[in-house]
Amino acid sequence: MKKLLFCLGVLLYSTSSYSQLKDIVESIHGNFQIDAQYYNKDTSIGAPIVPQKVLSNGFGNINYIRGGFSAGIRYESYNPVMQGFDPRYQGSGIPYRYARYKNAKLDITAGNFYDQFGSGMILRVYEERGLLYDNTMDGFRAIYTPLRGLTIKAMIGHQRTFFTTSPGVVRAGDIDLSFNELFDTSSKIASMKTRITLGGSFVSKYQASQSTTLNEPENVGCGGGRVTITRGGFSIFSEYAYKINDPSYVNKYSYKDGQGAYITTSYATNGFSVMLAGKYVDNMGFRSDRDQTLNAAMINYMPALTKYHTYLMATFYPYATQPNGEMAAQGEIQYKFKKGSPLGGKYGMEVAGNGSLAYGIDSVNIAPQNDTRQYHYVVKSFSPGQKYFHDFNIEVFKKFSKKVKGTFLYSNQFYNKNIIVENSAVNEYANIKTNIFVADVTLKYKPTSSIRFEGETMFTKQDKGSWAVGMVEWWPVSNFYLAVLDQYNYGNADPTKRFHYYLVNIGFIRDAMRITMSYGKQRQGIFCVGGVCRTVPASDGISLTVSTSF
Amino acid sequence: MPYSTRIRWYITNRINQFLIKKIRNFIQMNQHIKISFLFLMIAFFTGCDYVITPLKPTTVVTSPDSNKVYKNVLVEDYTGSTCVNCPPAGAELDSLVATYGSRIIPLSVNAGNFATPVPTYSLNLQSAVGDAYDAFFQMSATGNPCGMVNRKGNPFSSKYLLYTLWAGVAQDIIQNDTAFIKLTLTTTFDTTTKALNITATSTFLKSLSGAYNLVVLLTQDSIIGPQKSGTAGEIANYQHRFVLRDAITGTWGDALVTAGSNTNQVITKTYNYTLSSSYPAAGTTTNPGNKPASLTNFKRCAIVAYIYNATSGSTGQYEVMQAQQKKIYP
Numbered sequence: 001m002k003k004l005l006f007c008l009g010v011l012l013y014s015t016s017s018y019s020q021l022k023d024i025v026e027s028i029h030g031n032f033q034i035d036a037q038y039y040n041k042d043t044s045i046g047a048p049i050v051p052q053k054v055l056s057n058g059f060g061n062i063n064y065i066r067g068g069f070s071a072g073i074r075y076e077s078y079n080p081v082m083q084g085f086d087p088r089y090q091g092s093g094i095p096y097r098y099a100r101y102k103n104a105k106l107d108i109t110a111g112n113f114y115d116q117f118g119s120g121m122i123l124r125v126y127e128e129r130g131l132l133y134d135n136t137m138d139g140f141r142a143i144y145t146p147l148r149g150l151t152i153k154a155m156i157g158h159q160r161t162f163f164t165t166s167p168g169v170v171r172a173g174d175i176d177l178s179f180n181e182l183f184d185t186s187s188k189i190a191s192m193k194t195r196i197t198l199g200g201s202f203v204s205k206y207q208a209s210q211s212t213t214l215n216e217p218e219n220v221g222c223g224g225g226r227v228t229i230t231r232g233g234f235s236i237f238s239e240y241a242y243k244i245n246d247p248s249y250v251n252k253y254s255y256k257d258g259q260g261a262y263i264t265t266s267y268a269t270n271g272f273s274v275m276l277a278g279k280y281v282d283n284m285g286f287r288s289d290r291d292q293t294l295n296a297a298m299i300n301y302m303p304a305l306t307k308y309h310t311y312l313m314a315t316f317y318p319y320a321t322q323p324n325g326e327m328a329a330q331g332e333i334q335y336k337f338k339k340g341s342p343l344g345g346k347y348g349m350e351v352a353g354n355g356s357l358a359y360g361i362d363s364v365n366i367a368p369q370n371d372t373r374q375y376h377y378v379v380k381s382f383s384p385g386q387k388y389f390h391d392f393n394i395e396v397f398k399k400f401s402k403k404v405k406g407t408f409l410y411s412n413q414f415y416n417k418n419i420i421v422e423n424s425a426v427n428e429y430a431n432i433k434t435n436i437f438v439a440d441v442t443l444k445y446k447p448t449s450s451i452r453f454e455g456e457t458m459f460t461k462q463d464k465g466s467w468a469v470g471m472v473e474w475w476p477v478s479n480f481y482l483a484v485l486d487q488y489n490y491g492n493a494d495p496t497k498r499f500h501y502y503l504v505n506i507g508f509i510r511d512a513m514r515i516t517m518s519y520g521k522q523r524q525g526i527f528c529v530g531g532v533c534r535t536v537p538a539s540d541g542i543s544l545t546v547s548t549s550f
Numbered sequence: 551m552p553y554s555t556r557i558r559w560y561i562t563n564r565i566n567q568f569l570i571k572k573i574r575n576f577i578q579m580n581q582h583i584k585i586s587f588l589f590l591m592i593a594f595f596t597g598c599d600y601v602i603t604p605l606k607p608t609t610v611v612t613s614p615d616s617n618k619v620y621k622n623v624l625v626e627d628y629t630g631s632t633c634v635n636c637p638p639a640g641a642e643l644d645s646l647v648a649t650y651g652s653r654i655i656p657l658s659v660n661a662g663n664f665a666t667p668v669p670t671y672s673l674n675l676q677s678a679v680g681d682a683y684d685a686f687f688q689m690s691a692t693g694n695p696c697g698m699v700n701r702k703g704n705p706f707s708s709k710y711l712l713y714t715l716w717a718g719v720a721q722d723i724i725q726n727d728t729a730f731i732k733l734t735l736t737t738t739f740d741t742t743t744k745a746l747n748i749t750a751t752s753t754f755l756k757s758l759s760g761a762y763n764l765v766v767l768l769t770q771d772s773i774i775g776p777q778k779s780g781t782a783g784e785i786a787n788y789q790h791r792f793v794l795r796d797a798i799t800g801t802w803g804d805a806l807v808t809a810g811s812n813t814n815q816v817i818t819k820t821y822n823y824t825l826s827s828s829y830p831a832a833g834t835t836t837n838p839g840n841k842p843a844s845l846t847n848f849k850r851c852a853i854v855a856y857i858y859n860a861t862s863g864s865t866g867q868y869e870v871m872q873a874q875q876k877k878i879y880p
Contacts, residue, residue: 088688088692202597210715213606214605245599253714294692294693372605373602373604422634423634
């Protein structure tokens with residue numbers, strides 16, 4: 001509380017002095033957001049009783065910048081945290097505060113900071129407020145640029161876990177070398193079309209061992225290198241990472257080393273682009289607390305090689321990287337038919353095809369009596385194992401007239417629920433195969449008014465069966481909207497569970513302020529990561545979001 | 551090899567050689583780059599512990615001296631029949647009991663969504679008191695499997711512990727904590743009327759400040775029923791051990807002292823409880839072990855009693871100070 005009062009005092013002082021100091025203070029800015037929901041009991045969909053009736057999440061960021069100096073805080077409050085989020089977010093506090101100074105050569109931060117090395121496979125410290133994901137580092141970071149094209153980073157600190165910090169200390173270093181920029185601007189290499197960037201990273205965490213049965217490594221290192229080559233519209237990025245023995249709850253205390261490789265290449269030219277990416281992951285979960293799971297204390301991040309969908313049915317069965325072992329690939333091709341061409345018509349047309357595949361790795365378990373090194377498994381070959389997921393989709397963007405435009409999507413997905421949801425080796429559930437169709441048409445009947453119709457359907461014989469979605473979103477003026485949505489589980493094998501999940505949503509936007517209110521029902525879900533599962537309860541109620549920035 | 555391919559190979563090779571030479575020269579020339587890479591190499595070799603022998607020798611536990619008062623350890627396993635990852639947590643609880651014997655007071659709390667009966671997993675092991683503990687300590691809401699060890703931890707944040715951490719915390723309590731309260735249980739049980747009489751005698755071995763409550767619970771061991779597993783699928787005849795069935799006191803117990811205790815202060819509480827006519831539970835053909843009341847089932851029932859710090863606002867609030875268990879029928 002004292003810390004909070006002190007920070008508010010500093011803030012008030014800064015604000016009151018703002019007018020006097022405006023010739024030297026460059027900026028003070030921030031943002032606030034409050035989400036709250038009123039919960040009704042709804043036995044039909046399994047929405048439980050919430051004794052408090054109203055739950056809320058809120059935060060406010062305030063940043064002050066003066067020349068090369070900046071400082072900021074974020075206040076967070078959960079009273080208590082809304083359903084579906086980790087209840088260890090409890091109470092209020094200031095888990096994020098920093099002071100930073102940078103000049104041409106040196107950039108130094110004391111306190112909290114976010115950062116990423118390469119693709120994030122070795123280190124990615126970031127936040128995603130919508131998911132209440134925050135693994136910010138609390139410590140020191142220095143970024144040194146001794147010469148053009150060379151950046152050296154070093155950092156040390158503990159990661160945030162809810163309102164405390166992780167017991168493991170993270171020490172990390174990264175070198176980024178832009179080869180062409182190292183040379184004099186007049187040299188041929190500096191002006192070459194081919195640009196080469198090299199990078200190397202190393203992260204070590206220290207956590208004291210408290211195990212009564214295992215000799216756990218207290219210092220665990222993970223390192224790797226990366227290269228990026230670009231030439232015109234072509235680019236290729238690849239990264240390799242290696243991690244030494246790192247027994248943890250998530251890998252069932254396996255002492256096997258970890259490896260990860262990631263490569264992505266793309267080519268883009270006027271109206272056409274193509275992208276290919278591949279990934280191999282074996283035992284690459286890396287946390288600053290070996291005994292944490294779910295989303296807590298993660299040092300690295302492995303992106304899922306899947307299309308980022310925005311439509312409800314296309315995201316109904318979402319995939320997440322399996323850090324214990326995965327081989328995945330993705331390809332995408334986009335083509336824009338020009339205006340006046342047979343397919344392009346008067347306004348042109350854009351077509352995108354995307355495909356992604358994810359498999360397990362080809363491994364075999366070691367019998368416990370033979371597992372003296374506690375590896376638990378060995379990789380048999382560099383080839384795909386069990387199939388986890390696929391998504392093949394085609395999307396068309398077409399403008400029909402000055403007032404009418406539409407997006408149409410077809411997606412075929414495969415979802416291994418046993419692995420993705422429960423991380424279970426037992427084939428209890430049938431693999432879910434879906435065919436999804438989406439039509440999204442917008443009619444802009446006035447310069448500031450539009451109405452959008454969205455129809456979606458997902459055909460499947462597995463899990464809860466087929467679904468349909470209908471939505472109308474009306475913007476009578478440019479800063480106000482009203483949307484009505486219904487998700488209907490019409491294909492549920494149990495006729496008594498063919499529920500409608502209605503949602504009415506109203507939003508008002510004025511400058512940076514946004515107020516949205518919705519009333520409706522949300523489906524129950526199960527969220528499992530690293531051997532721990534949490535139910536995200538169904539809900540029925542009114543929710544309110546207020547956000548603003550300055 | 552076609553002539554065009556040879557030319558392409560020659561040009562590519564020359565470009566590669568040129569670039570490699572330039573990079574090598576530059577790195578050799580530039581102290582900053584040399585120092586940076588040296589830094590990374592040093593970090594790599596100093597920041598790693600490579601373990602050759604992962605397993606520690608088996609801990610030898612000495613038997614407790616019957617003349618001394620020890621602080622026992624209440625280990626709570628929050629679980630459910632459809633929780634695929636929960637059987638290893640149950641095995642860990644068994645292992646702790648096997649290692650430390652009567653120093654461990656085991657309690658399996660079936661609560662939350664994964665304990666809600668569904669087709670195939672219809673055996674209902676939930677209890678009102680278990681649901682209350684689960685909701686209050688936010689166990690299943692955080693994620694199963696999980697538990698608490700003597701409810702240690704910050705009362706204002708979380709006492710949540712993954713099962714792999716139970717052994718370390720339990721060993722620490724067993725080796726380092728001192729008992730400040732002695733708890734003795736005596737019971738009588740009439741198998742005909744199912745009347746259970748419990749006398750709990752609490753002796754404060756030193757003067758303590760604050761409030762302390764006594765909670766008395768009923769447990770049933772080795773109920774056979776289905777359990778979902780991530781490695782074995784449906785286990786039809788899973789042995790559900792140390793299952794919390796009911797609270798004989800209220801959920802949060804009865805106050806022993808509300809404003810501190812005196813040294814050697816003795817407080818005796820007596821409880822009369824009757825097992826319901828369908829208790830331990832009505833049997834069905836799909837739940838073969840959950841048969842109607844029988845001597846076998848009575849032998850599996852036990853009283854678990856614990857005394858906890860009930861001092862409002864204290865950093866040790868809810869921490870268990872002493873725990874005991876006693877079978878209702880020998």
